Amino acid sequence: MMGITPLLHIGAANNGVNFGWEVFSAWDSVLYQQIASNSYDTLDTKPGSNVAFFPLFPLLIRLGTIVGFPSNIVGVIINNTAFILTLFVVYIWVKKTNDALAARWVVAVLAWCPLSIFGTVIYTEGVFLLFSSLALFSFEKQQYTQTIIWGILATATRITGLALIPTFLFIAWHKKLSFMAYFTAFASGGGTFLYSFYCWFYFNDPIAFITVQHTEWQRKRGIDWEGWGRMLAEITIGGKNWAAGNLVDFWHPFYSF
Numbered sequence: 001m002m003g004i005t006p007l008l009h010i011g012a013a014n015n016g017v018n019f020g021w022e023v024f025s026a027w028d029s030v031l032y033q034q035i036a037s038n039s040y041d042t043l044d045t046k047p048g049s050n051v052a053f054f055p056l057f058p059l060l061i062r063l064g065t066i067v068g069f070p071s072n073i074v075g076v077i078i079n080n081t082a083f084i085l086t087l088f089v090v091y092i093w094v095k096k097t098n099d100a101l102a103a104r105w106v107v108a109v110l111a112w113c114p115l116s117i118f119g120t121v122i123y124t125e126g127v128f129l130l131f132s133s134l135a136l137f138s139f140e141k142q143q144y145t146q147t148i149i150w151g152i153l154a155t156a157t158r159i160t161g162l163a164l165i166p167t168f169l170f171i172a173w174h175k176k177l178s179f180m181a182y183f184t185a186f187a188s189g190g191g192t193f194l195y196s197f198y199c200w201f202y203f204n205d206p207i208a209f210i211t212v213q214h215t216e217w218q219r220k221r222g223i224d225w226e227g228w229g230r231m232l233a234e235i236t237i238g239g240k241n242w243a244a245g246n247l248v249d250f251w252h253p254f255y256s257f
Contacts, residue, residue, distance in 0.1 A: 001023050001024065001120070021070075021072045021073055021076065022072065024072065024075075024076045024120065024121045024122055025072050025075070025076075025121070025122045026121070028053070028123060029072075029075065029121060029122035029123060031049075031050045031053055032053060032057055032058050032061065032075060032122055032123075032124070033058075033061065033071045033072065033075060033122065034050060035050055035053060035055070035058035036058040036059070036061035036062040036065065036071050036075075037062075037065070037071060040202075042202075042203075045203070045204075046203060047199065047202075047203045047205065047208040047209075047211065047212050048212070049212055051199065051203070051208050051209055051212050052209050052210075052212050052213050053209075054124070054156060054157055054158055054159065054191075054192075054195055054209070055156060055195055055198075056124075056127070056153060056156040056157045056191065057075075057078070057079075057124045057127055057157055060074075060078050060127070061074050061075050061078065064077070064078065072122065075122035076120070076121070076122060078126075078127065079119060079120065079121065079122060079123060079124070079125070079126040079127060080119070080120055080126060081126075082119075082126035082127040082129070082130040083116070083119030083120065083125070083126030083129065083130070085130050086110075086119070086126065086129040086130045086133055087107050087110060087111055089130065089133045089134055089137060090103075090106060090107055090110060090133055091103045091104070091106070091107045092137075093133070093136075093137045093140075094106045094107075097140075124157050124158055127157050128154060128157045128158045128160070128161065131150050131151075131153040131154035131157060131161075132150075132154040132161060132164065134146070134150040135147050135150035135151040135154055135164055135188060136164070136167070138150055139168055139171065139181075139184065140171075142177070142181070144180050144181065144183075144184040147168075147184050147188060148184055148187045148188055148190070150188075151164050151184075151187065151188020151189065151190070151191070152187075152188065152189075152190040152191040152194075153191060154188070154191065155188065155189050155190065155191030155192040155193075156190075156191025156192070156194065156195060157191070159192060159209065161188075161189070161191065161192065162189050162192055164185075164188050164189070165185050165186060165188060165189050166185075167185075168181065168182075168184060168185035168188060169182065169185045172185060195209065196209075
């Protein structure tokens, strides 16, 4: 990425980006760095747009900057380290449940899947994958205290961590586990619940992280089928082709993947 990205043409006014750490920082990356540096935005006591991003990853970046490292370098190191550790966790887990060959294939697919790029830039995917994998692995071993800890960290990283709750509940019911398994399922959502309490305290809105997506991001309520459809089309056929309504960029599938 550091070698090839500066060679790409981004537009008529910009022939590319400089060789450096900024190639790992784009789109939401900047918002995570802003939160780490200046906390969440507040607009007349109302939540700003970056409140939609959960606090754990920016907090980890903030801790790294306290010891003197630039936020962009800290963010890259944290996410990459977490993603690499995830590969080890998944390998051990799959090897335990299947065999070494299956574990190697699973890790290879996880590492080389194009979407693994989000485990290398300043995004939360690497951190979230690590904590959610550890939570699932710990729950399988019925280590409930560890599961709660990893679950809280996962749900403090991304709201999608709440999917752990129905997962644990289903497993507890299917395997007829003890009451502690059910308690662990709900306790694992503690990260989101704590952030919700923070939003309630500071913005008088416990779901401010959802509210701002409608008020500040102008997203439709419910599932934004139009927005998701447009994004899928831009990914598959390319933004230029989508805007033109015709095939004007034949090479998009090759250089985008």
